[in-house]
Amino acid sequence: MRSIPLAVLITFGILIALFLLRTPVALKQPQQRPAWIATGAGILGLLTVGAIVPLEDIDALLGGANIVSLGKTVLPTIAFWFLRDAIRLQITPPRPRGNRLVLLTLVVVQVIAFVLIPGREGTDENFVNQAVLSPAGLIWALLYTGGVLWIAATAAVEAFSIFKSIFGLFVIGAFMIAAACLALAIHCVLVFARTLPPRSDDALTTIFALFFYTGIVFAAFGFVVLVTRELAWRAHLLRLLRINRLYPSSQGGYDVPQVGGPFTGSPESAAYIVLMKIRDRQLLDSIELSAGHERIVSRIERRMSRTLVLHNFESGSGER
CATH class of the missing domain: 1.20.1070 (Rhopdopsin 7-helix transmembrane proteins)
Incomplete structure (x- = not known):
């Protein structure tokens, strides 16, 4: 014992x-x-x-x-x-x-x-x-x-x-x-x-x-x-917020809430919102991320995709 x-x-x-x-x-x-x-x-x-x-x-x-x-x-x-x-x-x-x-x-x-x-x-x-x-x-x-x-x-x-x-x-x-x-x-x-x-x-x-x-x-x-x-996703969220604010546009596309502000879900869901905002701005605002920032965003995007696949698999197996 x-x-x-x-x-x-x-x-x-x-x-x-x-x-x-x-x-x-x-x-x-x-x-x-x-x-x-x-x-x-x-x-x-x-x-x-x-x-x-x-x-x-x-x-x-x-x-x-x-x-x-x-x-x-x-x-x-x-x-x-x-x-x-x-x-x-x-x-x-x-x-x-x-x-x-x-x-x-x-x-x-x-x-x-x-x-x-x-x-x-x-x-x-x-x-x-x-x-x-x-x-x-x-x-x-x-x-x-x-x-x-x-x-x-x-x-x-x-x-x-x-x-x-x-x-x-x-x-x-x-x-x-x-x-x-x-x-x-x-x-x-x-x-x-x-x-x-x-x-x-x-x-x-x-x-x-x-x-x-x-x-x-x-x-x-x-x-x-x-x-x-949770801490890992919070760190990812902070990186995405920082990157998003480094690329302002005339359309105001960089206006994303601060962490701890209107975000009410998990850090992962908040990171997803900011990630989608960045990708939308790349298409609509024609912003160009630096090579380093693109690598960071892509790495977080891949991790998020793996997490979504895992969650979908678990939800599906739970329903069966």
Whole structure:
């Protein structure tokens, strides 16, 4: 099991880098905030694992009443909720985001159930095993496992149905997390009913740990693919905007919105708009690009064509 803390540590570092990298854009563009919030919640959630900072130290700062265990349930719930919203924004046309009132209700009820759990004094890494012996503890655990299972599964289904290759790692990770939550829910119910078969305790907790933390790593790397792809298209968009503005015409054909302005879709769709504008101006305005600029535009055009073919293939295979 030593590989799990190491993998969590690597994932933690990646998430911090992504969070810092996306902060300037997220503060300016609302459509970038779901992924940014998900990353921040994921960073805080990984702190509650104990692989980065000892749980005793974190819990002591929070009052020493196993509040860190509440963080283990609330933070992943928030992270996956906003990550699903980020996935939905990648779909064309973007799908509606989740109702924040549902998320707020889920979190508040978790907190209330947790507060009602008796005997929360001291820091216990396996607090859930003792907590679920009480009705409040069982409700708290099932709200967490059921909520994350639902959010992760729906996010995986939506990502798989639209972008199979791009979100492959995320899909695998999300389904693994959903399976882990199912195993933990079964474990909690059996513990509460005091019908847990011999040696099944270790088996179910091992399944949860293996699937959950491995799933987090897969989902995080899938998220890296998403962010890297988005940043690449944003760079292409900036190049196209710059090239377009270098060739003004009497007809005003260079008037293309700035990135972060009226563009409401993904950076890829915005880049497509600017690319078509440049090609139209070459025909209608008779502008001539320099050899270097033509190479840049053609290279982006080829990449865009490959992406469109891939999306059409995936959409077609999904319909079948």
